[in-house]
Amino acid sequence: MTNDLDIFVGNTTLIDEEVYQLWLDGYSVSDAVSLRLRSGILEQTGATVDVLQSDTMDHYRTFHMLERLLHTPSKLIHQLHFQIPPSRQAMLIERYYAFDEAFVREVLGKKLSKGTKKDLDDVSSKTGITLKSCRRQFDNFKRVFKVVEEMRGSLVENIQQHFLLSDRLARDYAAIVFFANSRFETGKKKLQFLTFEDFAYCAEQMIQNWTLGAVDSNVDDMDVDLDKEFLQELKELKVLIADKDLLDLHKSLVCTSLRGKISVYNEMEANFKNLSRALVNMASKLIHTKDVRDFFIDLVEKFIEPCKSDKWTLNDVRLFLTQYTTSAHTLDAFRHQALWDRYMSTIKSCLLKMYHD
């Protein structure tokens, strides 16, 4: 005797969070059943494997039907087909749009194109995340990207409004969209020690300070694209390293104020010019798309690695960057104070966030 048809429909749609997670993780019904078996659910409830199988199938069917709505979460809220309490709706959406750290690190900054999607099986085998789950996460990235790409207003707010995500998750998506749009390189081996959270923080800083939205809140793509004018102007900062007097003066100002405060004073003094050159050169090159992509690699190679090899502590870095930024203001010959602040405040935040093992 076989059950051709076996369904359970509640007036309030029944949602099992554990099964939902298994479904999101891309497990097949049979895998999900065996995973649930291992959790000892049968012992707790006295049920049989058949019951578990039928229950899992049922939930999977429900989730399959809900998936269409989850693609446009506002539909899920307004639809009449499934009666789901608002708190559960929020849970469904939040979990559906949640992503794995391992996955996002693989895809972050890549073009969200068909080509990338084709490579997802590599990502899957590398991360151990099922291909199905990879695809869902990738499609989520792409869907959010497509919707907010050309939209006016704050990136985070747009994402929140259209996808009804929590503030935290919306910020993460803003970072993903921002990275995908500028195609920042994040996958190099040197960058592997950085977490998604590090990048997300940097993205937020860059969105806040370096995009069009930072100066004008009423333009298209304001949070997605970097402010071209600003990038152009950054070339002006070159004077800090090109003018030898200025560079020396800057160095002496920093050294004076840091003496006795920083633990790696000698190393700092010896390296000052290299570090300053690195930071200013990066600024002047950011107008080129290629250099924007390499932004994080540059930060790591040209600043973080030298400091690390000299065993700077985080506090040393903080003291240095603070002093490095403020001292420039006292250089009378340096006239780009606002520009300098706009550039350095973000660089400083990023570097401090990224300066860890």
Next chain:
Amino acid sequence: MPGKLKVKIVAGRHLPVMDRASDLTDAFVEVKFGNTTFKTDVYPKSLNPQWNSEWFKFEVDDEDLQDEPLQITVLDHDTYSANDAIGKVYIDIDPLLYSEAATVISGWFPIYDTIHGIRGEINVVVKVDLFNDLNRFRQSSCGVKFFCTTSIPKCYRAVVIHGFVEELVVNEDPEYQWIDRIRTPRASNEARQRLISLMSGELQRKIGLKVLEMRGNAVVGYLQCFDLEGESGLVVRAIGTVCTLDKISNTAFLPACNSPSKEMKESPLVHPPSHGCRSTHNSPIHTASGSRLTQNFSLSVPTLIYTGMGSGSAGKEGGPFKALLRQQTQTALEQREFPFFTLTAFPPGFLVHVGGVVSARSVKLLDRIHNPDEPETRDAWWAEIRQEIKSHAKALGCHAVVGYSESTSICEEVCILSASGTAAVLNPRFLQDGTMEGCLEQRLEETSPPGCGFCHIPYDELNMPFPAHLIYCYNCRKQKVPDVLFTTIDLPAEAMVIGKGCLIQARLCRLKKKAQAEANATSISNLLPFMEYEVHTQLMNKLKLKGMNALFGLRIQITVGENMLMGLASATGVYLTALPTPGGIQIAGKTPNDGAYEQHVSHMQKKINDTIAKNKELYEINPPEIPEEIIGSPFPEPRQRSRLLRSQSESSDEVMELDLSHGKKDAFVLEIDDTDAMEDVHSLLTDVPPPPGFYSCNTEIMPGINNWTSDIQMFTSVRVSRLSNINLTNQTLNKNFNDLCENLLKSLYFKLRSMIPCCLCHVNFTVALPEDEVIQVTVTAVAITFDKHQALQTSRVPVEKTLQRASTDNEEQLQFPLELCSDPLVSQPFSPAKEVLENASSHTGVPAAQRATSVDYSSFADRCNSWIELIKLKAQTIRRGSNKTTASLDKASPLAEGHLRHRSVPSCTNSTVSVVKMTPLSFIPGAKITKYLGIINMFFIRETTSLREEGGVSGFLHAFIAEVFAMVRAHVAALGGNAVVSYIMKQCVFMENPNKNQAQCLINVSGDAVIVVRESELEMVPVQPSTAVSQPASAGDVTT
């Protein structure tokens, strides 16, 4: 032109993409009522069109208002080709026709297409202006209220309960018309949906006319069903109970529409006999000859009456009053052709005595209904069955049948018509306008003590038509009661019960040869009595196994298929304090000398005894031991316990009796020598009790639980199982069917585990046999979480109430078990089983083993006719022994209550879609119904030609049922309601053709749309009218 219907189309949302090129839709709407159609402008290139139309006005007769549904079609405009239909919304405007209900229908409705399902939503506003109708010869019955609820609706008071009303209309089924060959499935489905909508409107209007004729203003317990007879047509029939209801809050208020009775009195012409309810049934000769003279083949099946036991209530004190009462009731009821009531719960004092379950079945061969306007054959069929029920009730000394329902099962051209109810004696006070109220009321109360009165047999002990086993009531000790009581009604609120109840099911399959026409009908009617008998036996055994003595809400469904018959009986078992403690079950073998065999028997016996003991613990059944002397009567003569009273309507009034008692013993004896009985014993033991924290019942209220939370979950679960075995035998079939049902229940328990502690209420199983070797089981029920910790305080209230009512010598006994309910670990002073055993054996004086093996057919064989012989041959016998294995010394095992999670539900209010609760019960726990908005009666068809793509049969049906729920909720919300009570899925016909990748499903649901207000938001108002409660209470005092 007594009405103006106004419709406004506001907007649409989430429409499907109809133009692939632009990914958009150019939508417009057609609004149709009767033959008039209006159109909105096209709203170009949008999936969320804002039509904001003018008011479309239809000027129509109120007759049409009642019959016709409002039809809204959403289309995609196409300049070059035909416009594509997106989907439709049918709106039943009936709720707008009574002044007390909804005034406007306004809201978002899912746009439904029979091929694609829900495709977006549309916002519609509908209003009706009714002009006062001065025409007395009118055909409409606007203003009559309809309720699916089978009790007096919560915010009303029953002034008069008039009685039974029925009607049926027939038509050709569009699916079987010649045109169906050339039209699309969509057109065919829509024609069908529209026709059924129209037919149910017409039916409701006709019933309404009868109600007005009977001077009522409402139909309660309205049950409308469809018979899809295939080639021979489509029958829509309905039954209900006519009442005159008064709104409790506002008694003076009587809307104009509600008092047509005055007009009626003045003008007798108002109800011409042509549509009077009596005309078709008044002449039995006509019906009888009608069915015989035409080619109709008809077989009336001998039916059984399940009684607990007969009667004999005419105790010395109550006698004269009772006689008077009976006389009065009789006259009140005999004016009615069918003294039937579809209600299952009654106002206090209405139900005087309950006789037992009466049922009648008849097998008919369908043929084309030639003249749809005169559906005489169908009418005659039902009239016949109802007559039979009436005579059964009479045989039980009852004038009325309550908890009455009718059903059909159709397979090809064979149709089984079934009717069942509970024979009862009613209080005439409610049946007529106050004529004899004064004189009878007091006497009545004297004769029927509350809490046990309804158990007292309605029969005259000296004049019983059958031998019965009677005992003085364990509660009042003044009247006789049967030892077991079966009923189709809900447990009366005043009933005194020990412990909790539980769902009891009897399941049965019987193979039958494939046959044609008469031969088929004959073989079915030959099988039916056996099935009834075995169902009864199973129920009895399972009841005893649970240690209980009464069944409520009994519903027996017999389903006919090509090559088998299925029987499924569901009921809720309880332990009534008024009835005696049930005896145990004794197993016996025929070959007592075989040592190994005896060991096997004793092993089984032990298992059964253990199960009984366990069940008693589980359901907290620990009745007080009453020393025999107190009962005040000699130890009752042990007589047979299960009685079958059958009658063959073909042999007119002759009532055949069948005494199935075998020997004079107290316990059931099961012989396990033949495989059938063996199987029975096994099936008894395979019924697994629900996991800890779960209870289930098929009635409204679960005895012993009263602290419901507002956490409810209504659900429908469907399973279709294919029997793969080629060699089907009755045994394998039974086992398969049993497993199917048990697994389904297990699945439900697992799914709803987060609601523990919880009770599945109103569990309603439906069995269908859509194809050869395919069984479909549909379950609808509601799971309600109850608060375990509050139980203690709340249960006090009923305890005190019952104490007030109960006689003083009952006081301790009552308090005692109820206290145990709340604390299972209190040591239970069971009287030792040994004592009972000794007691029992000393009484009979025969060793148990010996007794058990002896078979006494004496009383049996005498009364047998041929088919009874067959039963005998099957050697599946039930006898009674005196071995009472009632009590056990098993320690109360600490229940796994630690596992029970207590879950509080977060209340969320910031939803844009209003929440609509649905329940098959007549109430919403923790809330009060403030307004009834009208009946919901919806019929949907869904079809697919891409079954695999939609997730196979499961995916298809899952989506469809979810859609049906959604559409019900949307309609209720648009009426301004927030809940559906008395929800029922009356039909779920599923057909598939996997080879063609096709499937089709028809679903019919109904319920009452209501507004509920959470009790916490209300002031604490006693729900029960205080007068109603105080009357029986004082009556109890009189009795003691």
